[in-house]
Amino acid sequence: MLAFLSILGVLLQVPALLPPAELRPFDHVLLVSVDGLRPDAIDGPEDGPLPAFRRLMRGPHTLQARTDADLTITLPNHVSMVTSRPVGGPLGHGWTDNVDPPAIRHGGTLHKRRGTYVASMFDVAHDRGVATAVIATKSKFALFAQSFDDENGALDAEGPDDGRCKVDLLVTARTSDDALEMALARLRTAKGRSLSLVHFGVPDFVGHSLDWDVRPGSPYRQSIAEVDGALLRLLAAIDGDPAIRGRVAIILTADHGGGVPAKTHTTNTDPLNFLIPFIVWLGADTDPQELTALNGDRRAVLPAAEWAPRDLSPPPIRSAEAGNLALQLMGLPPIPGSVANATHDLRVLPAGRTGSAAEAPGGGAR
Numbered sequence: 001m002l003a004f005l006s007i008l009g010v011l012l013q014v015p016a017l018l019p020p021a022e023l024r025p026f027d028h029v030l031l032v033s034v035d036g037l038r039p040d041a042i043d044g045p046e047d048g049p050l051p052a053f054r055r056l057m058r059g060p061h062t063l064q065a066r067t068d069a070d071l072t073i074t075l076p077n078h079v080s081m082v083t084s085r086p087v088g089g090p091l092g093h094g095w096t097d098n099v100d101p102p103a104i105r106h107g108g109t110l111h112k113r114r115g116t117y118v119a120s121m122f123d124v125a126h127d128r129g130v131a132t133a134v135i136a137t138k139s140k141f142a143l144f145a146q147s148f149d150d151e152n153g154a155l156d157a158e159g160p161d162d163g164r165c166k167v168d169l170l171v172t173a174r175t176s177d178d179a180l181e182m183a184l185a186r187l188r189t190a191k192g193r194s195l196s197l198v199h200f201g202v203p204d205f206v207g208h209s210l211d212w213d214v215r216p217g218s219p220y221r222q223s224i225a226e227v228d229g230a231l232l233r234l235l236a237a238i239d240g241d242p243a244i245r246g247r248v249a250i251i252l253t254a255d256h257g258g259g260v261p262a263k264t265h266t267t268n269t270d271p272l273n274f275l276i277p278f279i280v281w282l283g284a285d286t287d288p289q290e291l292t293a294l295n296g297d298r299r300a301v302l303p304a305a306e307w308a309p310r311d312l313s314p315p316p317i318r319s320a321e322a323g324n325l326a327l328q329l330m331g332l333p334p335i336p337g338s339v340a341n342a343t344h345d346l347r348v349l350p351a352g353r354t355g356s357a358a359e360a361p362g363g364g365a366r
């Protein structure tokens with residue numbers, strides 16, 4: 001009997017390989033950003049290295065997502081991720097700096113820069129009682145704590161007053177392991193639901209000092225293996241904790257690729273810089289769906305080398321969809337004023353299954 005139970009225990013931990021019939025709201029979403037991650041650095045064989053990336057890519061994903069059209073640098077693209085807005089244009093968030101933000105009194109919030117309030121995924125989640133965190137390996141992410149502190153965040157008009165501070169915790173981590181440990185601690189100690197942005201900077205640090213060299217064994221590849229190791233521990237911890245297993249969704253993307261010009265990533269029209277992964281893990285390993293193909297009736301399907309202007313309609317899948325997708329996966333409404341995935345129409349399950357409460361027309365099983 002004991003032997004039977006232990007076998008059953010093992011069986012229960014084998015990840016399901018079938019896609020869920022429909023999505024139920026997740027309690028926890030981790031928006032993981034791997035700074036400077038080029039898709040061609042993780043596009044290896046199924047049984048190759050990078051076991052965590054391989055496993056995450058058993059969910060819906062694309063290796064041809066795009067950064068912001070106009071800027072392929074770190075902070076503006078992270079602002080796009082959490083606000084689901086482009087950087088430029090009339091609906092853009094307008095934050096183009098890529099250094100530590102100035103002090104609040106010198107204009108160091110998103111709202112002061114743009115002249116009107118710029119809502120984020122943290123606003124929508126926190127106003128509905130979700131615990132929020134920014135865990136980053138670069139100090140410039142303090143912009144989010146400054147923009148959404150208890151003076152500069154918006155009043156909470158939704159249900160119980162959760163306060164103006166929309167980012168409960170800002171951590172500037174020194175290492176990938178420190179970031180991973182903090183993200184795990186947030187998951188394990190969350191009393192209710194949680195939404196965290198977790199940023200791993202090491203591929204970008206290596207890229208700037210030695211270049212984006214994707215040859216096997218290169219320092220850049222090793223930096224991605226380091227992130228993979230952290231993600232592997234994250235997945236193992238989720239698997240091993242019945243309190244969160246099946247209740248955590250992960251969205252993994254990047255702010256930019258890199259290598260053009262050498263040792264940087266500033267040429268926004270070069271695919272080495274603008275192509276990024278966009279990976280969605282729905283709490284269990286499922287059959288890998290190519291996300292662009294899955295959304296071919298509502299997102300642009302472009303040749304990999306083709307740069308897409310900001311106002312292309314329909315748009316390609318961009319990392320800016322991540323903020324609204326996080327809310328979509330939690331069953332929460334879209335970010336006010338947002339542009340990317342603003343109707344929650346990004347499909348993460350095959351047509352005919354229920355991917356969100358707000359499926360746009362044009363779907364159907366075909």
Ligand SMILES: [Zn+2]
Pocket residue numbers: 036074204208265
């Ligand atoms: Zn960089």
